[in-house]
Each structure stands twice: as structure tokens, then as C-alpha cells.
Amino acid sequence: xxxxxxxxxGTEYSGVQKEIEKAAETFGAQMVMPDVNLDxxxxxxxxxxxxxxxxxxxxxxARAMSLVEGKNEADAVFICTCFRCxxxxxxxxxxxxxxxxxxxLPVVTYSFTEKTKAxxxxxxxxxxxxxxxxxxxxxREKQEGLTLGIDSGSTTTKVALMENDEIIGTGWVKTGxxxxxxxxxxxxxxxxxxxxxxxxxxxxxxxxxRITIGKAMGAKxxxxxxxxxxxxxxxxxxxxxxxxxxLDIGGMDNKVITVNNGxxxxxxxxxxxxxxxxxFLDMTSNRLGVDITExxxxxxxxxxxxxxxxxxxxxxxxxxxxxTLAGGASKADAASAACHSVAEQVYEQQLQEIDxxxxxxxVGGTSLIAGLVDAVHDILGGIDVIVPEYSQYIGSIGxxxxxxxxxxxxxxxxxxxx
Amino acid sequence: xxxxxxxxxxxxxxxxxGDGTYRDSDQKDKITRMVILGPGxxxxxxELFNFLHLLELxxxxxxxxxxxxxxxxxxxxxxxxxxxxELDPTHIFIKFRGFxxxxxxxxxxxxxxxxxxxxxxxxxxxxxxxxxYALEHPKHVELTQPKKIPVDEFxxxxxxxxxxx
Amino acid sequence: MKVAIFPPNxxxxxxxxxxxxxxxxxxxxxxxxxxxxxxxxxxPFNMTEDxxxxxxxxxxxxxxxxxxxxxxxxxPIIEEAEAAIIMNxxxxxxxxxxxxxxxxxxxxxxxxxxxxxxxxxxxxxxxDTVEMVYKINTFLDNLDNDGEDESND
Numbered sequence: 001x002x003x004x005x006x007x008x009x010g011t012e013y014s015g016v017q018k019e020i021e022k023a024a025e026t027f028g029a030q031m032v033m034p035d036v037n038l039d040x041x042x043x044x045x046x047x048x049x050x051x052x053x054x055x056x057x058x059x060x061x062a063r064a065m066s067l068v069e070g071k072n073e074a075d076a077v078f079i080c081t082c083f084r085c086x087x088x089x090x091x092x093x094x095x096x097x098x099x100x101x102x103x104x105l106p107v108v109t110y111s112f113t114e115k116t117k118a119x120x121x122x123x124x125x126x127x128x129x130x131x132x133x134x135x136x137x138x139x140r141e142k143q144e145g146l147t148l149g150i151d152s153g154s155t156t157t158k159v160a161l162m163e164n165d166e167i168i169g170t171g172w173v174k175t176g177x178x179x180x181x182x183x184x185x186x187x188x189x190x191x192x193x194x195x196x197x198x199x200x201x202x203x204x205x206x207x208x209x210r211i212t213i214g215k216a217m218g219a220k221x222x223x224x225x226x227x228x229x230x231x232x233x234x235x236x237x238x239x240x241x242x243x244x245x246x247l248d249i250g251g252m253d254n255k256v257i258t259v260n261n262g263x264x265x266x267x268x269x270x271x272x273x274x275x276x277x278x279x280f281l282d283m284t285s286n287r288l289g290v291d292i293t294e295x296x297x298x299x300x301x302x303x304x305x306x307x308x309x310x311x312x313x314x315x316x317x318x319x320x321x322x323x324t325l326a327g328g329a330s331k332a333d334a335a336s337a338a339c340h341s342v343a344e345q346v347y348e349q350q351l352q353e354i355d356x357x358x359x360x361x362x363v364g365g366t367s368l369i370a371g372l373v374d375a376v377h378d379i380l381g382g383i384d385v386i387v388p389e390y391s392q393y394i395g396s397i398g399x400x401x402x403x404x405x406x407x408x409x410x411x412x413x414x415x416x417x418x
Numbered sequence: 419x420x421x422x423x424x425x426x427x428x429x430x431x432x433x434x435x436g437d438g439t440y441r442d443s444d445q446k447d448k449i450t451r452m453v454i455l456g457p458g459x460x461x462x463x464x465e466l467f468n469f470l471h472l473l474e475l476x477x478x479x480x481x482x483x484x485x486x487x488x489x490x491x492x493x494x495x496x497x498x499x500x501x502x503x504e505l506d507p508t509h510i511f512i513k514f515r516g517f518x519x520x521x522x523x524x525x526x527x528x529x530x531x532x533x534x535x536x537x538x539x540x541x542x543x544x545x546x547x548x549x550x551y552a553l554e555h556p557k558h559v560e561l562t563q564p565k566k567i568p569v570d571e572f573x574x575x576x577x578x579x580x581x582x583x
Numbered sequence: 584m585k586v587a588i589f590p591p592n593x594x595x596x597x598x599x600x601x602x603x604x605x606x607x608x609x610x611x612x613x614x615x616x617x618x619x620x621x622x623x624x625x626x627p628f629n630m631t632e633d634x635x636x637x638x639x640x641x642x643x644x645x646x647x648x649x650x651x652x653x654x655x656x657x658x659p660i661i662e663e664a665e666a667a668i669i670m671n672x673x674x675x676x677x678x679x680x681x682x683x684x685x686x687x688x689x690x691x692x693x694x695x696x697x698x699x700x701x702x703x704x705x706x707x708x709x710x711d712t713v714e715m716v717y718k719i720n721t722f723l724d725n726l727d728n729d730g731e732d733e734s735n736d
Contacts, residue, residue, distance in 0.1 A: 010649025516614030541676020552716030
């Protein structure tokens with residue numbers, strides 16, 4: 001049983017404690033409250049030096065200190081406080097840093113509302129338990145042998161073939177039939193390499209279709225995309241040590257993941273309003289009559305201030321675009337405004353919830369749209385944004401890299417899922 | 419007493435304990451009070467326990483490290499509380515408690531950390547000698563805050579002290 | 584008289600009110616209603632999403648859920664209060680609500696009511712503590728007198 005220490009304020013009074021425990025249980029983990037006595041509380045938080053007015057936050061700090069000092073034991077840490085509480089947000093981040101600086105424990109942070117349900121916490125708890133139970137797998141920093149990674153995304157299926165730490169083949173197919181697309185992608189990746197599917201030593205899958213494909217192909221690694229993408233990003237960007245933030249603006253949802261030494265410790269996933277997705281840029285390029293690959297360079301020539309686009313909704317967003325163009329804005333200005341609008345909304349809806357750490361590694365298909373990368377850079381106040389080579393194949397590369405550590409082991413995820 | 423027990427049985431409810439178990443309980447109409455024996459109390463917790471039993475009231479009594487927990491119907495619990503207070507009025511204190519005694523939802527064994535209320539008893543206990551002293555020597559005091567002295571008067575005093583230097 | 588106390592779970596304050604013949608309004612009573620309710624399955628406090636929502640009566644939606652959840656418990660106490668004793672700057676162990684913003688809102692709501700309020704600072708010495716008990720007892724005894732005065736009028 002994996003023991004997850006809970007460092008929190010307000011979970012019980014917000015009515016979400018049960019949801020947290022339910023989410024942990026789903027992944028074979030148990031929430032525990034580190035035991036501290038009264039005298040330790042004042043001593044610990046004075047030693048820590050953050051003067052919180054709320055006593056539950058003092059208790060949270062004391063519990064964190066007891067983990068750091070080894071007075072209590074746990075396998076992982078879940079830090080959570082009420083959404084919109086400034087005092088708690090400061091304490092949450094500082095406690096996270098404390099745990100990361102002085103222990104090896106994986107940490108995930110979260111800010112909840114009374115609407116938070118166990119299902120929203122599932123991917124966090126899964127990632128947290130993965131980090132505990134698969135620590136040795138995630139610690140891998142290079143690829144070995146001949147392995148294949150498949151990322152079955154909502155819009156496209158990406159495949160990467162790797163041999164001895166090099167990418168030797170890639171595949172890129174619009175997602176339709178899950179298995180069929182995977183096969184087409186594999187064919188593209190193998191093409192010209194001289195290898196056949198049988199030559200491959202191990203396969204790893206990620207993305208929405210990971211379980212279906214993984215079972216069909218006998219994949220040794222079937223893993224959610226938070227762990228895989230973050231690992232792939234720091235691998236490609238050569239940022240395996242220290243802190244970084246991974247941003248993936250996808251076709252259907254957006255992921256922002258913070259990593260510490262290559263291990264994810266917090267992330268947000270959004271996908272309620274399509275105005276902030278790659279799909280909006282796809283529709284914009286259609287309306288402008290340019291290929292999606294031309295949208296980025298076009299945007300770089302324009303000025304977003306000359307065209308007003310800032311709708312959360314993809315339908316209203318396109319209406320704004322039509323109005324803007326009718327009002328005389330150039331295609332370049334409109335392209336720039338579309339990129340700016342997506343970046344702004346990713347910032348408003350997601351990046352503000354997370355403690356963004358430099359460098360920011362932007363990945364996924366949308367990272368190839370240069371205008372969007374520029375917009376992210378601007379909106380985050382000139383932060384360093386890295387777009388590594390092969391960034392659009394991120395999940396497949398992460399999967400190919402990670403599974404190379406399993407090729408000579410008995411671990412076989414295709415047998416894990418029924 | 420037996421009649422009362424029958425009444426309790428007919429008011430069974432089914433309360434989830436959060437660990438997959440349930441408790442059949444009649445707690446809905448019951449209350450819990452904690453008897454705290456302050457420092458310098460003339461009776462020991464063992465004597466308290468015996469005294470409570472000899473009252474023969476239909477209540478649950480649990481001996482604890484600071485006194486006892488009483489759980490039952492309000493009339494009986496309050497009767498016990500009032501009788502206990504008479505034993506040493508200035509050293510025996512009563513605390514309200516929301517959770518029934520031994521409830522797994524608030525139990526140290528189940529959740530790891532001590533329940534919040536435990537820390538409070540620990541801390542408030544330290545103030546009890548002074549509270550007991552004040553109760554033994556009751557008096558009324560002025561509640562209105564003293565007024566701030568006028569600035570002129572303040573200046574006068576400063577000048578006076580300065581001139582004496 | 585029904586006397587609200589702050590911190591709402593202090594043993595000493597509640598005990599002194601009982602001794603003086605008044606009724607302390609303590610949060611444990613609200614909690615008891617929740618935890619002995621057989622219809623709910625949300626341990627440990629049996630608070631659910633509905634509680635922070637009902638807390639909207641006391642604090643707006645932009646206020647964190649933990650504050651609103653707490654206010655759903657303290658709100659009824661504030662409404663019922665006929666007098667109040669507020670202990671300012673009490674340390675964690677004296678009883679607390681865990682959240683500074685919830686404390687501020689609760690104390691503010693009590694002060695805003697047109698009821699007798701005794702505000703005390705947490706004692707810093709033995710003499711202070713004794714003085715604090717005297718103040719509380721004087722205040723509570725005065726409540727009786729005030730009540731009589733009104734009935735005589």
C-alpha cells in the first residue's frame with residue numbers, strides 16, 4: 001500500500017476530504033496525516049519562517065517539517081489548499097519547495113473548490129503513485145536498444161522509432177480508427193530504416209488510445225501522458241536536471257506540467273473552452289485560407305493589436321475573426337491575434353494556477369506554430385521558451401525512451417490491463 | 419433504566435464511518451461531554467470513574483487521560499455533569515464534544531494524526547491553575563477600557579520628567 | 584442568555600458560561616448534528632459540497648470554499664447569539680477555526696450585531712489570566728443585570 005501524506009488546509013470544511021481519499025484508494029494508495037504534537041507546531045513553523053495567520057496552515061507546515069525531519073514516514077506527498085486563498089497559495093508553494101529540496105518524495109499540489117470530485121484527482125493520484133511505484137523507470141535519462149513509442153492523441157497519432165538514444169523514424173497520422181492509425185504511423189516510422197516490426201525490442205504507448213493499442217501490440221509500457229510527456233520534454237530539451245515547466249497546447253486539451261529533476265510534481269489539464277486549444281488555430285488557418293504550417297510565420301509578420309480576438313469559445317472566436325477581417329484587418333494581423341488569444345487564455349485558465357518555472361519547454365504539434373510560441377513568451381513576461389527538435393512527437397519519444405528501460409524486464413503492462 | 423434501553427434500540431440509525439464500516443447508532447439524540455480534572459483537583463480519575471458508576475445513570479462512561487467522557491441522553495449526561503462539578507467546583511471543567519467517543523472518523527489510530535481537539539485540551543489545560551485560582555477568589559472588575567490620556571497631559575508629564583533631570 | 588464564544592470551541596470560555604448559568608453557543612453542537620446524521624457519508628465531518636454552497640449566505644462566491652464551509656457552521660451561531668466573548672490573538676491550542684479569514688469574518692459578524700460583546704486579548708502572564716477570568720465573570724454577571732433592567736423597564 002502506497003502511503004500518501006496529506007498536507008492541506010480546508011479539505012474537510014470544503015467537503016472534499018472524502019473525494020481525495022477515494023481518488024487515492026482507486027490507485028492503491030492511502031492518505032495519511034503526519035502526526036505532530038502541539039509544541040512541535042509552533043516550533044516547526046517558526047523554524048520554517050513563514051508567518052501564516054491560519055493555524056491549519058501552521059499545522060500543514062509542521063506536518064511537512066515532520067516529514068523532512070523523518071519523524072513521520074510516507075511514500076509521496078499531496079499538498080492541497082482552497083482555490084483563491086492567497087495565504088494558502090504561498091504556503092502551498094513554499095511547502096512544496098521544502099519537501100522537494102530536502103526529501104526524495106514525489107509531490108503533487110492542487111487547489112480545490114467544493115466542486116472538486118475524485119475523478120478530477122484521478123490523473124494526479126495516478127501520476128503520484130506511478131512516480132512511487134515506477135521511480136526506477138522514470139529515472140531513465142537515455143534510450144537504449146531499438147524501441148517504438150506510440151502517442152494516440154485526440155487529433156493525431158504520433159509514432160517514434162528510436163535506436164541507441166537517437167530518433168531514426170517518425171510517423172504522423174490524423175487519428176481516426178485507433179488501431180488502424182497506429183499501424184499506419186508505425187509503417188511511416190519504419191519506412192527507410194531497414195527494420196521490421198518484429199525487430200523492435202519493446203513498445204510503449206501513451207495518450208487517449210494507449211490501453212487499446214497497448215493491449216493489441218503487447219506494449220510493455222502503457223502510461224498516462226503526464227509522466228510520459230514531461231519525461232519526453234526534458235529529454236529532448238536536455239533539461240533532465242533541475243526545474244522546468246512543460247506546456248502542451250493540444251487539439252482537445254492543454255497540459256501544463258512542472259517538473260523537478262525530470263519527475264512531474266504538479267500539472268493542470270484544461271479543456272473546457274475550445275477557444276484556448278490547438279483546434280481554434282486549425283479553424284483559423286482554414287478561414288484564412290492558409291495551411292496550418294503557414295499560420296505561425298504569417299502570425300509573426302502581423303500585429304495582434306490590430307485585430308481583436310479574445311473569445312473563450314471557439315464559435316464566438318471564429319465570429320470575431322470574421323468581423324475582424326470584414327473590418328479590414330490583414331490576414332497576418334488576424335493570425336497574430338489568434339495566436340495571442342490562445343496564449344492569453346492558456347495563461348488565464350491554467351498558467352496562473354501553477355508555479356511556472358524556467359525554462360518553459362513547449363511541446364506538441366502547436367509548438368511548431370512560431371507565432372504561438374512568441375505569444376506565450378510575451379504573455380509570460382519574456383520567459384525563456386524552448387521548443388526542442390521533434391517537439392511534435394513528444395509523447396511517442398517519451399514512451400520509446402521509457403520503455404527501453406523495460407525491454408529486459410518481466411514488466412508487461414499489456415497484461416496489467418484487462 | 420431497562421425501559422430507556424428499549425427506546426434506544428428503536429432509534430437505530432446507520433452511520434458510515436468512512437473506512438467501509440458502519441455503526442448502528444442512536445447518537446442522533448445523544449450528547450457527549452468531557453470531564454476534565456484540572457491541576458490540583460481533589461479527586462483522581464479513578465475516584466471520578468467510581469463516582470460516575472455509583473450514580474447509576476444510563477450513560478456511557480469512558481475513562482481518559484484527563485478525566486472521563488460521558489455520552490448519553492442530554493438529561494442524564496447533564497445530571498452527571500452537575501453532580502461531578504459539585505465534587506470540586508473550581509477544579510473540574512466540562513468540555514463540549516461533537517463526535518461520539520471512540521468515533522473512527524476522529525480517531526488517532528485510524529487517521530494517523532491526533533484529532534484537533536486533543537491539542538486544544540493539552541493547551542487549555544496549562545491555563546487551568548490560574549482559572550481555578552480566579553474561581554476560588556471571585557471578584558468583579560472594570561470592563562471599560564481606560565481612556566487615553568490627553569496629549570496636553572502627556573506633554574506636561576514629559577516636561578516634568580525632563581525638568582527633573 | 585445565549586453567548587457566542589470565539590474561538591468557538593474553547594473549553595474554558597464555554598465552561599465559564601455554563602457556570603454563570605448562561606448557554607454557550609459552541610461549534611461542537613453544530614458538528615454533532617452533522618456527524619450523527621445517518622444520511623451523509625462524507626467523513627470525517629460529514630461536510631459535503633452543499634455546505635460551502637450554503638455558506639454563500641455569509642460570504643460571496645469568490646471567497647474560498649474552506650471559508651464558506653466554516654461559515655455554514657458558524658453562521659447559525661452568530662445569528663443565535665445574544666452576547667459574545669471574543670478572545671483575540673489566541674494561540675492554536677486555545678481553540679481555533681484553522682483559518683484566519685474565517686476568524687476575521689466571524690468576529691466581524693459578531694461585532695456588527697447589536698449585542699453586548701466582551702473582547703479580550705489572550706493573557707501573557709499568570710496575573711493576566713486571573714484578570715481575564717474576572718473580566719469574563721463580571722461580563723457574564725452583568726448580562727443578568729442588563730436582562731433584569733430591561734424587564735423592569
